[in-house]
Amino acid sequence: KAGVTQTPRYLIKTRGQQVTLSCSPISGHRSVSWYQQTPGQGLQFLFEYFSETQRNKGNFPGRFSGRQFSNSRSEMNVSTLELGDSALYLCASSLGAANTGELFFGEGSRLTVL
């Protein structure tokens, strides 16, 4: 069974631009969560989607948004990029109906903002 796939793996953007990251969950998983990982702030929860609906949201500004498609694939978008958005963005999937908490993570998308 294929794992969680995130694309792109690496990308470089400049301040003010916007970026879209993609996550394909494990087949059959309906929940997709996004986390931002930085050396200073550690791992912080961004949002979670289940059956195309945002089920949970972390404390990030509105520049961070996401969506989930009917095939459970998810995208997150960051608009008006700032230097502080440089981070590893991790996607995790789970079966999702109840919060068992057993998440399966992708390898992440490394975003560098110049």
Next chain:
Amino acid sequence: AQTVTQSQPEMSVQEAETVTLSCTYDTSENNYYLFWYKQPPSRQMILVIRQEAYKQQNATENRFSVNFQKAAKSFSLKISDSQLGDTAMYFCAFEGVTGGGNKLTFGTGTQLKVEL
């Protein structure tokens, strides 16, 4: 809001020895899950072990076991017979049951190095 604290930024252990990683948490919830995740240098996070708060028995997965002290809000991870492949960043994480969905609160991590 929940908080998770890992007070050991770095630890090292000799191969085949035992090491214990500490984690404390703060919550007002009575029912929740606790986890240890491992992030090797390749960056993919992997679940090591999971504990449900309403279960008094400590979880065990092969060489990995936890010491869960609910009253003290402590959740340490013991790795027995350490192997070179255990070298990784280890994150303690909390998830409350109320509110539904998957939303983990992570600690800052402990970098474990297993040495020959």
